[in-house]
Amino acid sequence: MKLLLVEDEKQLSEALTQILIKNNYSVDAVFNGEDGLEYALTDIYDAIILDIMLPKLNGLKILNFLRKEGISTPVILLTAKGSIEDKITGLDCGADDYLPKPFAPPELLARLRAITRRKGEVINDNILEFGDIKLNLSSYNLEVNQISISLTLKEFEILKYFIQRPNNIVSKDDLITKLWGFDSEVEHNNIEVYISFLRKKLTYAESKVQITTIRRVGYKLEA
Numbered sequence: 001m002k003l004l005l006v007e008d009e010k011q012l013s014e015a016l017t018q019i020l021i022k023n024n025y026s027v028d029a030v031f032n033g034e035d036g037l038e039y040a041l042t043d044i045y046d047a048i049i050l051d052i053m054l055p056k057l058n059g060l061k062i063l064n065f066l067r068k069e070g071i072s073t074p075v076i077l078l079t080a081k082g083s084i085e086d087k088i089t090g091l092d093c094g095a096d097d098y099l100p101k102p103f104a105p106p107e108l109l110a111r112l113r114a115i116t117r118r119k120g121e122v123i124n125d126n127i128l129e130f131g132d133i134k135l136n137l138s139s140y141n142l143e144v145n146q147i148s149i150s151l152t153l154k155e156f157e158i159l160k161y162f163i164q165r166p167n168n169i170v171s172k173d174d175l176i177t178k179l180w181g182f183d184s185e186v187e188h189n190n191i192e193v194y195i196s197f198l199r200k201k202l203t204y205a206e207s208k209v210q211i212t213t214i215r216r217v218g219y220k221l222e223a
């Protein structure tokens with residue numbers, strides 16, 4: 001399991017990294033908010049341990065940005081300030097858990113197990129299939145042959161929407177109202193960006209499935 005640790009206190013970061021590695025996690029440690037955001041946006045992590053007070057960009061802003069981008073990686077917030085307001089703000093921003101400093105490492109390990117497990121429990125171990133692709137509803141991964149590619153939450157939702165309507169034409173407005181809601185500010189060009197990311201992932205996996213553009217109408221998933 002791959003973790004991102006965003007913590008500016010070097011000693012704490014090193015201590016945690018060692019403990020996590022000992023517990024069979026692989027860890028990328030970064031020491032400021034900007035790096036934290038950049039790494040987290042790659043969406044390759046199974047969980048993120050995120051300090052709130054960070055140089056350059058604070059943890060809550062990072063978390064807010066990630067959730068807006070549809071990145072649903074479980075996040076544990078760390079903070080020296082154990083105040084109720086911080087806790088509420090953190091959970092409102094989309095944190096999965098919250099750990100006030102100082103904490104005992106076994107507690108962090110237990111919470112990591114809980115949030116990574118929770119992700120798989122939300123939806124059962126279902127697989128949606130279309131052509132040569134499999135969409136794993138518990139890991140949000142796209143599986144083609146032996147290749148497994150992680151999707152962002154919105155990429156996952158879009159692909160799931162397509163697979164549930166095989167060979168139907170889906171308009172950009174359908175996607176916006178069904179996946180974002182009527183009053184969202186998502187525009188057609190945002191959808192185009194998501195579609196292009198999905199296409200890149202399908203191409204990368206050498207899938208025969210394609211998202212075809214039907215001019216002026218929308219898209220169609222074809223095997």
Ligand code: CA
Nearest residue numbers: 008051053054
């Ligand atoms: Ca800090």
